[in-house]
Amino acid sequence: MIILNSKRDDAWGEGRRESFFPLQEGSDTKICFQYEQDKIIIQLPTGNPLSFPIRFPTMGTPYLAMKNLHLKSVIVT
Incomplete structure (x- = not known):
């Protein structure tokens, strides 16, 4: 499961849960974070x-x- 959330002033916001888990044991994995003006795009394998x-x-x-x-x-690039 993947959980996306943000924390501000020691309080967690409303989290978003993704029921799938795209990572596989023993394999190399690349995850990229792209920041846009109003959102973060997370590119998974x-x-x-x-x-x-x-x-x-x-x-x-x-x-x-x-x-x-x-x-x-x-x-980090």
Whole structure:
């Protein structure tokens, strides 16, 4: 499951849940975040993008949580 949410002043907003999970055990995965004026586009390995509204001004993604996954590297471009 993928959960998209934002936090402001120590309070979480209304989250959006996606019931699918496109990552596969043992495979390399690339996830891209594209920031537009009013939304973030998250490009997943399946080719199907997710869109999440930017609820307040932000300078990026300061927090990304993953459970039960082994993170090898993060590349920021």
